[in-house]
Amino acid sequence: MSGILNSSIGRKVAMALSAFFLMIFILQHFAINILSVFSPDTFNEVSHFMGTFWLIQFVLQPVLIFGVVFHFIMGFVLEIKNKKARQISYAKNNGSANSTWMSRNMIWSGGFILVFLIIHFIDFWFPEINTKYIVGDMSGTLPNGEFRYYEELVHKFEPIWRVALYCLGFVFLALHLLHGFNSAFQSVGANNKYTKGLKGFGKAYAILIPLGFIFIALFHHFNH
Amino acid sequence: MNLTLKIWRQKNANDKGKMVDYQVSDISPDMSFLEMLDVLNEQLINKGEEPVAFDHDCREGICGMCSLYINGEAHGPDRGVTTCQLHMRMFKDGDTIFIEPFRAKAFPVIKDLVVDRSAFDRIQHAGGFISVNTSGNTIDANAIPVNKHDADDAFSAATCIGCGACVASCKNSSAMLFVGAKVSQFALLPQGQVEATDRVMNMVKQMDEEGFGNCTNTGACEVECPKGISLENIARMNSEYLKASLKG
Numbered sequence: 481m482s483g484i485l486n487s488s489i490g491r492k493v494a495m496a497l498s499a500f501f502l503m504i505f506i507l508q509h510f511a512i513n514i515l516s517v518f519s520p521d522t523f524n525e526v527s528h529f530m531g532t533f534w535l536i537q538f539v540l541q542p543v544l545i546f547g548v549v550f551h552f553i554m555g556f557v558l559e560i561k562n563k564k565a566r567q568i569s570y571a572k573n574n575g576s577a578n579s580t581w582m583s584r585n586m587i588w589s590g591g592f593i594l595v596f597l598i599i600h601f602i603d604f605w606f607p608e609i610n611t612k613y614i615v616g617d618m619s620g621t622l623p624n625g626e627f628r629y630y631e632e633l634v635h636k637f638e639p640i641w642r643v644a645l646y647c648l649g650f651v652f653l654a655l656h657l658l659h660g661f662n663s664a665f666q667s668v669g670a671n672n673k674y675t676k677g678l679k680g681f682g683k684a685y686a687i688l689i690p691l692g693f694i695f696i697a698l699f700h701h702f703n704h
Numbered sequence: 705m706n707l708t709l710k711i712w713r714q715k716n717a718n719d720k721g722k723m724v725d726y727q728v729s730d731i732s733p734d735m736s737f738l739e740m741l742d743v744l745n746e747q748l749i750n751k752g753e754e755p756v757a758f759d760h761d762c763r764e765g766i767c768g769m770c771s772l773y774i775n776g777e778a779h780g781p782d783r784g785v786t787t788c789q790l791h792m793r794m795f796k797d798g799d800t801i802f803i804e805p806f807r808a809k810a811f812p813v814i815k816d817l818v819v820d821r822s823a824f825d826r827i828q829h830a831g832g833f834i835s836v837n838t839s840g841n842t843i844d845a846n847a848i849p850v851n852k853h854d855a856d857d858a859f860s861a862a863t864c865i866g867c868g869a870c871v872a873s874c875k876n877s878s879a880m881l882f883v884g885a886k887v888s889q890f891a892l893l894p895q896g897q898v899e900a901t902d903r904v905m906n907m908v909k910q911m912d913e914e915g916f917g918n919c920t921n922t923g924a925c926e927v928e929c930p931k932g933i934s935l936e937n938i939a940r941m942n943s944e945y946l947k948a949s950l951k952g
Binding site for chain 2: 484487488489490491492493558561564565566567568569570571572573574575577578579580583584586659662663666667668669670671672
């Protein structure tokens with residue numbers, strides 16, 4: 481195992497593993513958020529559980545933060561290394577003849593997702609951490625005794641500019657996943673006659689999950 | 705056909721190099737791309753100028769010597785062909801054609817359009833072989849049963865001619881399609897199993913030392929490969945590498 485992360489394939493695999501972890505996280509994030517459309521009470525209860533259960537807060541949350549930071553840093557490191565592998569550019573390069581825009585521009589879609597994530601953290605995660613661990617209010621309730629999570633969510637999606645910003649972020653997420661999903665499987669060696677169905681599933685995941693997030697944002701904006 | 709050619713000219717490895725414009729006329733659509741360059745070179749020699757240096761050997765798509773990045777694509781706009789098999793009928797009268805060397809830090813330019821692809825040779829030396837006793841007692845390869853699918857896939861991988869179009873086309877200058885093919889052609893066969901662990905570890909190590917970039921699975925290499933080498937070979941190399949790493 482020694483030195484595997486120093487090799488080109490080792491770095492590919494590390495990127496893929498962090499991507500798998502983040503794709504599973506996005507799926508569970510979506511599964512919880514969609515509850516806000518169908519059942520605000522269930523959304524409140526699940527959000528309170530996720531926000532207070534020690535295993536999620538102190539084990540899975542740090543792992544998630546590590547996964548996000550690792551994926552971004554490794555992405556930028558690989559981009560710099562790859563740029564160095566061709567010191568003189570072509571006078572004419574027809575990249576669209578042999579590859580998709582998404583595959584050639586992962587660093588840009590990833591960069592926009594990073595900007596979106598920072599805004600998302602400022603909107604939701606930092607206030608949450610402040611309320612629970614700095615103010616010390618672990619109750620998850622408003623002064624009237626009701627859970628605060630659904631009310632906070634709806635309140636955030638009132639301004640149209642934030643809804644538009646989130647929709648744009650999800651479009652970049654879709655573009656990133658359209659290449660990233662199948663790329664991750666390729667990186668761990670899963671591209672053979674047994675994995676043909678993965679390509680279609682990957683495209684469906686890359687389009688439907690971001691579309692679902694867009695639906696949630698629009699739903700709360702236009703229903704309140 | 706009358707054409708304007710924009711060709712990379714570079715006197716030697718240390719020269720900075722630049723694109724130079726040339727005009728060629730009365731080019732037959734039935735000529736190969738290299739024959740068109742032959743016409744240009746005759747023209748230059750007759751004028752007392754230095755001809756354009758470019759690599760070629762068999763001129764029938766087998767040797768892998770010809771290269772060239774033509775109008776932004778390795779081996780030009782046709783699919784499944786090397787530059788020597790590219791016909792001028794792929795272009796139109798009056799076209800401007802950009803002709804550049806394969807670009808990669810690991811493929812330094814020697815002169816004009818000629819690049820040094822010996823990095824591929826060094827990767828092959830690192831493990832792209834099987835050790836067989838050739839004292840006269842060698843078992844006939846046909847005596848060893850091989851699954852038909854595996855035999856077909858191994859043969860497909862072995863059709864790689866090592867031209868370097870994969871590296872030239874990849875936005876990261878990655879050599880993983882070449883190395884993937886060379887690892888796969890043995891990984892799929894019983895004869896390749898004995899040295900499988902060392903082979904993939906040593907070839908990937910050499911590939912990294914040569915300064916090729918990291919594969920990001922854009923698939924450009926597969927599209928531009930004149931022999932249609934599949935991305936599945938890269939996936940196979942990745943899993944072979946992971947297995948070998950876990951073995952230690």
